[in-house]
Amino acid sequence: MENLGKPDKKILFPGCLILxxxxxxxxxxxxxxxxxxxxxxxxxxCACCGSFLQGKLDDWPYMTAYNLALAEEQHMDIITLCGGWINVFRRFQHQCRQDPGLMERVNERLRPLGLVFKNEVKVCHLLEYLHENLEALAETMQKKIPLRAAMVNPCQIFRPQEIMNFDNPDDLRAMRRVAGLAGVEIIPYSQENQCCGSTVSLADHDLGNIVAENRLIELERKQADAMIIACGDCQLLLDRLQKEYHTGKPIPGIFLPQLLGLAMGFTAQELRIRSPHIRRWLKNG
Known part of the structure; x- marks a missing residue:
């Protein structure tokens, strides 16, 4: 699609894991x-978003407020790639609306840095932005990618629903709509809307591995070529588990924008697709 008109300027905040x-x-x-x-x-x-400190340190809101204040200073809204990042920022903004005293406390801490947080910046996950611009995205598709693929929904961008306000956590469809534009065959399976195991593993490492392993076993039975992923935590756990424990057929993860980029006509090299299984599939396909 030819870029026409004034560009939409956004801050892209990948998150520490992705970086x-x-x-x-x-x-x-x-x-x-x-x-x-x-x-x-x-x-x-920018600093740590505070997601891993939430519930452990009382100071986590100040880290979150610092990043949002920096964005407000740039007069740009934020697109993030991390589920934990969007979740903690939305929770914090919600708390500020519920508790004006929190706004006063964070601004007192920000004042020596010359920053003010007004709670005006808009924050969204990449999947949200793509879903909101579905028609424009469809116009950029140049070819179909005939993969048999399974969705790994980034659970933290949907829950809790009253704060995240995106899609229906009990009947997720947004990622299917976006990925479907690339022409993939989307495989339904029972654990599609469940946690990948990464967040669970923070509390119970073994349970997190079991949750992830159950997903891989089912997808192997469904003969999936790949998993479509939109969260670094999901990719980290599912990739590590396959390398260390899972003995079945490899089911590589491909990030959602990598899949869309292929359908736009970008090469595997341009998209930095590292999986030898996907690169081999693209070469033979």
């Missing part, structure tokens, strides 16, 4: 967003 483990997610997201006439910028001097 150091899955740069291909960020690279492919930028390529896809560029096709939708979105100009992406980094958030200068």
């Amino acid at each position: 150091y483990r899955f740069p291909e997610y960020e690279i492919s997201a930028k390529l896809v967003l560029n096709q939708l006439n979105v100009e992406t910028y980094s958030l200068p001097e």
Whole structure:
């Protein structure tokens, strides 16, 4: 699709895990967003979002407020690639609306840094943005990718529903609609809407592995070629589990923007697709 008109300027916040483990997610997201006439910028001097500190340290809201205040200073809204990131930011913004005293406390901490948080910045996950611009996204598709693929829904961007306000957690359809534009055959399976196991593993490592292993066993039985993923935590756990424990057929993960990028005509190299299984499939397909 030819980029026409004034570009939509957004801050792209990958999240720490994606920055150091899955740069291909960020690279492919930028390529896809560029096709939708979105100009992406980094958030200068950003810090940890606070998601892993929530419930453990009382100071986590200040880290969240700091990042949001930086974005407000740039006068740009945020697109994030991380489920934990969007969840903690939406929760914090919700708490600020419920408790004006929280706004006062965080701004007191931000004042020495020359920052003010007004709770005006809009934050969304990449999947949300793509779903909101479904028609424009459809116009960028140049070919169909005939993979038999399974959705791994990024659970934290949907729950709790009263705060996240995106899709129906009990009947998720947004990711299916977006991925379906690439022409993939989407395989239904019983655990599609369940946690991948990553968040569970923070409390119970063995249980997290069992949850993930059950998914892989079912997808092997369903003869899935790949898993479509939109969260770094999902990719980390499912990839690690297959390398260390799972003895069945490999079922590689492909990030949602990598899949869409293939349908847009980008090469596997441009999209930084690392999986030898997917690269072999593309070469033979």
